[in-house]
Amino acid sequence: MMTSPDARGRFGQFGGRFVPETLIPALDQLENEFNQAWSEDAFRREFATLLSEYVGRPTPITEARRISEATGLHVVMKREDLNHTGAHKINNALGQALLARRMGKTRIIAETGAGQHGVATATVCALFGLKCVVYMGEEDCRRQSLNVFRMKLMGAEVVPVSSGTKTLKDALNEAMRDWVTNVRDTHYIIGTAAGPHPYPFMVREFQRVIGDEARSQYLERYGRLPEVGIACVGGGSNAIGFFAAFYGDPDVRLLGVEAGGLGVSSGSHAAPLTAGTPGVLHGSYSYMMQDEAGQVLPTHSMSAGLDYPGVGAEHSHLMASGRATYRAANDDEALDAFRRVAELEGIIPAFESAHAFVPVFDGSLEPGTRVLVNLSGRGDKDMGMAVDLLKL
């Protein structure tokens, strides 16, 4: 199966580069720099050293004994919640910051929804002494005020975005506009596996440490591979980094879980693969949520990190080729999974990650199935909302 994009940055028919001309030279430069760096042992070593000494990798896998008992499945979790800053986002932020430094770019911009990617970016900018500007929807700034404070504490400037729907997609638009304007000294660290080529590919490569580790840890621990790998899908970075390690293992089923919000039939969701159609959003041809005129539709999920109308191009390709399957999990199901993971394992997952546990709890998997779930992040950031949603 095809595992890298073609020369035009396409995974099958998906991907490409739909951006203003001004940005093309920067994307060319980024692509060349990434390909060069990724082929150098020295770069890989520096990345690996930082992942180990700064981020705390490798993250372990943990057998979820009580979840297994309760569900009749064999469930193991990949613990991305144990990374510094609390989620997988830092793997990619760190890789891209290293690239930015190589390219001599002194200013970093990023978009963020829940604030996890913004925090990860502010973190690596502090680490490398880079100027950092984070765009965040006004609505999200309000919902995630603690993360706004974290970013500021680490020296980042947080710009509230009041255009459009005031959420993640608009923050991405605004970051693109900043990049078009300041492209000469600025690198844009996109926080997910979406956007124009080379982002979907590059972000996957920086995140594939998740799957590479998990695969060998699982093999070592159990002497075999899992039957199903599950991850939540917002823009798709944790899922693609997790899935990529298993492309050569056709017996490992890959399952992506999108945000079903109030239910895909309600229209209030963020499940472009499950219920969208292909189109161009944020520089890439992929599944998205849109009306028949091609206008992007508003999304809903209780999880800000999944509340995005598009999805990384490679996921569209994996769905089209049948290598991965995708489904949605609704807010109430995810909230229930959130609570059960906490109660049964003493681990509070991020709302995003809770979506990945829904197939474990809803009886959709054959009893006895060996499942590896990517626990993409921890739930500290979601406590405020959880207090409101769960009357304990």
Add this chain to the structure above:
Amino acid sequence: MSTIQAAFSACHERGEKALVVFVTAGDPDLAELPGILEALEEGGADVIEIGLPFSDPIADGPSIQASSQRALDRGVRPLDALKVLASAKGKVPRIVMGYINTVLQPGLESFADQALAAGVSGSILCDVTPEEAGDWIDVSRNKGLDTVFLAAPTSTDARLDLVVERGRGFIYAVSRTGVTGKGQQTFVEARELVSRLRSRTDLPIAVGFGISKPDDVRAVCEFADGAVVGSLIVDFLAEHWKGGAGREELVAMVRDLKAATKAV
């Protein structure tokens, strides 16, 4: 020669440069569009760009973003805009300007047919470079629609070669790294870009982004074949059109801009 290119040539023969203006379809109300187009023509616009509203306009600054959003809030759909255009009289060539997804969703053929039926001469898609435009170029060539591409100050020589090779009608030289919108600038980058383009093509070259007063038009027309004015018009229409009450003021404003293309 395409009608767009012919409009530039006609200016050239009169010893002036072309004034290209931009309006958003549906802001103000779509029903006002024919009257607005007429006023722009009366003021002396040589080419008119009709902006098709899109929910996520990444190449646009605050003025056109807001305008696009107002049009969408009114329920304006790009294909409805084309229908209204079809009924709007005028002699000046019209170009639709927007984003690729607006063209992709109805289907390239279908969109092109409706654009043709609306009397449109070509398209500018802000998020499509010549490399990604392959199918759209084929369809446009078949139907006789021009494909205008943007050239940027950051474009390499190889990219400029591609832009002029696949461009038709005119070349849109982006005056600066940045998005559309008003702004103070010196046009130093624009001058250099136009001279790099000039050595590559006989197509007319118009400069756009950040041109918001007659002095800007004059400055740009010293070295380019035309100037594109967008945000200024869009903001004016939003504030002062008022169902046609601002018509004379609009005509006068466009006349001043047009006069600045003759002063060279």
